[in-house]
Amino acid sequence: MRFDIHLRNSVRQRLSDLSSRMAEWEVRATPPEDLFARLVNVIQPFPHTTQCEDLVIGGVDGSGEFPVVAYGDSFVYTTLSAGALYKSDPIHGLREIPTSFGTTVEFTWLTGAEQQRKAALLETFGRLTGHSVDEVIEHSDYSALRRAGRVSTESVRNDLIIPPAHDAGNVGLQLRTTAELASALRLIEEAPLGAIVLTDGTMTLPFVQRRRQSLFFEHLRRFCCVRAREKGVIFGALSKSHGLPSGLRIEEAARDKLGRQDAEHWYMRMPDREVDGWSPTPVDGPRVPPAGAITYLVRLHRNTPIMRLDLDAHYWLEAYSTPANEQRLFQHLDYAGHDQRCFGYPYPIKAAHDRASLSTQERVALRKQVIDAAVGAGMKRTLFRDAAQATGHA
DSSP states (O other), rough: OOOHHHHHHHHHHHHHHHHHHHHHHHHHHHHHOOOHHHHHHHHHOOOOOOOOSOOOOEEEEEEEEEEEETTTEEEEEEEEEEEEEEEEETTTEEEEOOOOOOOEEEEEEEESSSHHHHHHHHHHHHHSSSHHHHHHHHHHHHHHTTTTTOOOOOHHHBBBBOTTTOHHHHHHHHHHHHHHHHHHHHHHHHHHHTEEEEEEEEOOOTTTTTOOOOOOOHHHHHHHHHHHHHHHHHEEESSSOOOGGGGGHHHHHHHHHTTSSSOOOOEEOOOOOOHHSSOOTTTTTSSSSTTTEEEEEEOOOOOOOOOOEEEEHHHHIIOOHHHHHHHHHHHHHHTOOOOOGGSSHHHHHHHHHHHHOOOOHHHHHHEEEHHHHHHTTTTTGGGOOHHHHHHTTO
């Protein structure tokens, strides 16, 4: 890109206008003093925890190549996910517990034909989860959260959002999230009573306010919540980015509450405007906590960011939430975050991330394997083209 003097001046002016708007928004997002005092009041400290007994904690993560190859109007997507389960150990800190499953690898072939695309995607969902799509929809409590009245499983299935084959962003999101939740479901089924199973992210349900359309992984997320309740397992989603306006002064509130500049080992439950009558977030902003969940903000170590923890509200508030249990939960997370490979962040999620990640060399080798297999089946090698160019992401 070439810049002349006129263009440089116009760019500076545009950036000046933009930054002024950003600064004005920060001022608008800053809570008044009475709301800030409420924030200080809800922040709670918990003890630094380096010793723990009888803790079982698991983590899951997913990745993939979206897509790995393309030809004509068709695309092949590769999805990976992994889960890891650990137990507290006085010598090793965390000791891995063997599970009955390893890293999941799935291939999905999508074309421009709507019927083929939907059938292939739903088939992939079934293979990833080990349950039929209808079974997940029927046993999830997603419809109860939606409050749309009784709707048949067939209608819900027919209204699932199926992106075009070339829409790599949305197809990849659905495949990766479904794979992660499928690994979480397997961990939930194998974890003992009282164990913690964490995914990377939040429990947001993007389409729960709509009357008809939905995403399959929304139903699967709530199906995981239902199974976790039945098994007595704490199921949650932990995100290293809380996604809240920076002007909320949360760190300042924590410093006020703890009386120290490097405030760490604290948590707060995010108020729900509908339940608690107030919230520090904008009325027209994202719903925090999400439908069917409660949200905590937590800081385990001063060198790590404030993290967001979403938990199933039905299980946590009705069966588990007491001040003592809150303290124990965050002490357990603190203990799991003392592994030197990812200090300040629960190691089981990091372990799952490492197992599900693809290096650049592995992506190249995977693409070659897919093309070689296709050529072996009688297709021409010249049919295949660069996937990034085919999806417009080159």
